[in-house]
Amino acid sequence: MKNRITLFLFTLLLGISMSSYSQVAVQADTIYTMDGDKIIDGIVLVKGEKIEAIGPATDVQVPSDYQMHKTSVVTPGFIDAHTVVGLAGIFNQDSDQDQLETSSAIQPHLRAFDAYNAREELVKFVLDKGVTTVHTGHGPGALASGQTMIAKTAYNTVKKAVLDSKTTVSFTLGSTVERYFDKPGTRAKGVAMLRQQFIDAQEYLDKRNSDENHSTDLKMEALADVLSGELTAMITAHRANDIMTALRLKEEFGFNMILDGASEAYLVVDEIKDAGIPVFIHPTMTRTYGDAQNASFTTASKLAEAEIPFAFQSGFESYVPKTRIILYEAAVATAYGLDREEALKALTKQPAQLLGISDKVGSLATGKDADLVLFDGDPLEYTTHIKSVIVDGKVVKK
Incomplete structure (x- = not known):
C-alpha cells in the first residue's frame, strides 16, 4: 500500500512538472510582434515559458503534439x-x-x-x-x-x-x-x-x-x-x-x-x-x-x-x-x-x-517570455473580445 501511495505521489508530481512546460501553437490572421512589421497569417510556437518560433504560417511548421489556438489577432501581453x-x-x-x-x-x-x-x-x-x-x-x-x-x-x-x-x-x-x-x-x-x-x-x-x-x-x-x-x-x-x-x-x-x-x-x-x-x-x-x-x-x-x-x-x-x-x-x-x-x-x-525589461517582455520574438493576448478582432475596437491570455507559456484565461 505504501509503495502504491509513493508511486501515485511521484506520478502526480511528474504530471505537475510536465504540465508546467507548455507546448502551444497560436495561429492568427494578424500578429503584432512589435519587433518589426506585423505578420499576416502567422504562427507563434511556444515551448515551456518561451517563444520557440514565430513567422508566417508558410514558414513555421506546427508539431502534431502542440496545443493549437486559432484567433484573429495576437499581441504581446x-x-x-x-x-x-x-x-x-x-x-x-x-x-x-x-x-x-x-x-x-x-x-x-x-x-x-x-x-x-x-x-x-x-x-x-x-x-x-x-x-x-x-x-x-x-x-x-x-x-x-x-x-x-x-x-x-x-x-x-x-x-x-x-x-x-x-x-x-x-x-x-x-x-x-x-x-x-x-x-x-x-x-x-x-x-x-x-x-x-x-x-x-x-x-x-x-x-x-x-x-x-x-x-x-x-x-x-x-x-x-x-x-x-x-x-x-x-x-x-x-x-x-x-x-x-x-x-x-x-x-x-x-x-x-x-x-x-x-x-x-x-x-x-x-x-x-x-x-x-x-x-x-x-x-x-x-x-x-x-x-x-x-x-x-x-x-x-x-x-x-x-x-x-x-x-x-x-x-x-x-x-x-x-x-x-x-x-x-x-x-x-x-x-x-x-x-x-x-x-x-x-x-x-x-x-x-x-x-528595462525589454529583454523578456514587450514584443514577440524567439527566446522571449511567451506572454500573448488573443483577440477575436481589432484590439482597439470596443466590440472586440479577448479570447485567451497566455503568460510564460501557460493559458491563464480562456
Whole structure:
C-alpha cells in the first residue's frame, strides 16, 4: 500500500512538472510582434515559458503534439506602465489600501515588494483584460511615497510574480500632496523639503562610497540609490509649472527620471523633449479635476508627434474597482489622433524599454517570455473580445 501511495505521489508530481512546460501553437490572421512589421497569417510556437518560433504560417511548421489556438489577432501581453494594483484592493476598504502611507510626506524607503498582494482580486481583473505585467507600488500623493516594483499578474505569490523588486522611487509635485499632509503647505515648501533631502543624500552617498562601516539609514539609502542611478525617480507632476520644477530637480541633482501623469505636457513639449525625459502619460479618460483639470484627449498623439517616448498607465482611482484598463485608455487616444500601431507600442514595447525589461517582455520574438493576448478582432475596437491570455507559456484565461 505504501509503495502504491509513493508511486501515485511521484506520478502526480511528474504530471505537475510536465504540465508546467507548455507546448502551444497560436495561429492568427494578424500578429503584432512589435519587433518589426506585423505578420499576416502567422504562427507563434511556444515551448515551456518561451517563444520557440514565430513567422508566417508558410514558414513555421506546427508539431502534431502542440496545443493549437486559432484567433484573429495576437499581441504581446500588455504592460501597465504605472499602477497601484496589488497594493490597492478591489473593495476600497482600509484593510486593502496600502498604496499610500500618510504618516510622513517623505518615505522613499517603503518597498512595494513588502506590501504587494499577488492574490488580490484586482490583479486577476487586469490579467483578464490582457495586462500580463504591471509596474506597481506606492502611489502619488506624497513628496516621496516609496519604491515601485514590476510583477507578472499570473502568479499567486510575490516571489513567483516579481520581475524587479526595486524599480523607481515615486515622487509627487503639486497640490495633491496637500490633501494628505499638513506639511508642506505650498509647492515651494514641498520642493525645498525634497531638495534638502537630496542634499543630505549626496553627503550620505559620499560616506557610503568612502566608508564601508558607515551606519545605514534606509531613507538615505533609497535617495542615494536615486542619485547614483541604481533607481529611477518617477515624478508625478500634472501642471506645466510642476513639470518644469521636476525637470529642474533632475538637472540639479543629475538623476534618471520618468515624468508621470503630465496632464499639461502639451504646454511644455519642447522642454520635455530637450530634457530627454520619457512620460508615463495620464489615463486618457482621467477625471479632469485638481492638478489634472487641464488634461487633454490629444496629449498622447502630441507626444508621439514630438517623438517623446511614452507609455500608457492605469494610474490610481479612488473608486471601485480601483483601476482603469490601459487597453481602453489607448483605444480612446487613437480616436483623438494617435496612430493605432503607436498605441499598441505604448502598451507593449515602449513600457518594456522604459522599465528595462525589454529583454523578456514587450514584443514577440524567439527566446522571449511567451506572454500573448488573443483577440477575436481589432484590439482597439470596443466590440472586440479577448479570447485567451497566455503568460510564460501557460493559458491563464480562456
